[in-house]
Amino acid sequence: MSSELEQASSASAPKLKSRPVAASLIIIGGLIALALGMAASIAFGAKQIPLSMVWESLTHFNPDSSEHQIIHELRMPRALAAALVGAGFAVAGAIMQGMTRNPLADSGLLGINAGAAFAMVLCFAFLKGLPFLYLMFFSLAGAAFGAGLVFGISSLARGGLSPVRLALAGAAVSALLVALGEGISIHYNIGQDLAFFYAGGVAGAKWIHIKVVLPWVIAALLGAMALSRSITLLSLGDDIATGLGQRTRLVKIIGMIFVFVLAGAAVSLVGSIGFVGLIIPHLTRFLVGVDYRWVIPCSAILGSLLMVTADLSARLVNPPAETPVGALIAVIGVPFFLYLARKQRREM
């Protein structure tokens, strides 16, 4: 697989390895699996609800039934939030990996999630009772701030933006922002409100949050789709992309804005969850090739699937207590990160 890809990318004509059939199968199969996963996520939990009841609550909602109430008020927003957030983190990772040709790009590793979470801390400390919409905007701004720090500092050094330097800067910026955030939360005594932003979890998702976040995430996903051709060209290298008539700087700026929206919205909903944006794009490229017109939608679906499954298992591992989703995903993500760190040759 790697040698084929190498040939493809080293050939002067940008002939891309792409598997549209596999991609279509993944999209169809993934959507079915996602529907099943969300149904399971609604049905299972501290209180088991039969699937027939889930269906019934969708078709004939009965406000007097406590099961129907649980489904509507708790389980459905939660399943939706997991799917949204998974798609957001995964596509943010895919965009960054494609545009910067950095195999270790992930909003968690590059300090973007930490920036967004830090912005949330500031909001909780200084702007209590802000409506969720504004919280989300602050989260977006924080994401941009974190990314700006990491990319800015890395680009100061000789040799430019190497993946290693970005990863190191990301780790240090995250450490700094988490430490500052913790200091502030201790000083203002808001640790309880914030605990979940660091651990990551979809348990607190409510309909109002979904309503605010949904349009932004959908818009950014559609935007990423529209940009996908340019991302494919950028993934061949800036020189080739420029040669093919791409305005690389403009594409990168637009792409990063989509990343901030996706990651910032996701963090404002569930806190900082890393590694989704690292694993899913790699997996997707392995399955469907390197054409981002397919990589981006498939990443979105597989990312949703991963989050929904992880959230479900987080509830079932140790009931009735919940295991933080972020930690569960890290259990898969870390070995994968180590594998990438050891690997020498990579293809984007």
Add this chain to the structure above:
Amino acid sequence: MQPQQALSEKARSRRAVLVMSALGAFLLVMFIVAINSGEIRLGPWQVIKTLFGFGDARQQLVIIDFRLPRIVISMLIGACFAVSGCILQGITRNALADSGILGINAGAGLVVVLYVYLFPLKTSASPFMMPFLALFGAGVTALLIYMLAFKRHQGLSPIRLLLVGIGVQAGISAAMIILTIRLDPNQFQFVQVWIAGSIWGTKWDFVFAHLPWFLILVPLAFSKAKTLNILSLGEQTATGLGAPVEKDRLIMLAVAVGLAASSVAVGGGIGFVGLVAPHLARRLVGPQHQFSLPASALIGALLVLVADTIGRTISSPSEIATGIVVAVIGAPYFLYLLSRSRV
């Protein structure tokens, strides 16, 4: 790490002695400031009287039982983290190495948390056990990182070492979060504070638990300064000079791990000290380890003592964990180094 050829051996050692005396004086001043600051204000004269055993019962309690052990612990672990970082930077030839970045602290921490989980602290824990447990965790982690970063025919690449360290650390943090969920609220509180790097061992017990490690490992490290000088020349040169590179490197690694682990056991996960202190030390006294190791120790002690005092007083009466203060100082410095390095 360019040797400063311009300075002669003699001039350099004179300079080192000067710098270290200055650092020692600073440390003494800081010690007096630290002992004077806190919720209950005491004048310098009262402090001196109390230290020599002439204070009243209340002053005795505040200074001897609360402040002094904490200050001593701060200085001890600061020195240990710094020496550990200095050794790690020498043997990996990597200016960004540090027991926190490499995940060794996290490994030590995981075992301590596991121990707290299995044996609730009130009943059976002995502070003297903690450093050994931490050492076990740190040792296993260091070995794991070493093995994952080592590749046949290529040896130990500094870059891969750092990346593997970041990854392993993320994994251990995740394991720690999963573990802490299962704790009861009391233990949870303890672990939360501990992870943030609060110097929680504020009793004399912890000083005595840590002291033997300090007294054995720090002089051992100092005595091996020449070995470190040779190792930091690089594998091939060192082998060419007739040094048993693998063996020396493992011994020094073990010393560094021991220093970090014993400090984590009493002080929690305080990162960046082992990164910042050796750098400042090298700037002040040059790259020779016989000078940079003791200078690192002094700077590390100073750094943690200052951070702990700030954390204690800035938002008094609530405390900000020392690890947080150190990270706020240390992370920008790391980023500054990163922006100048050629990783």
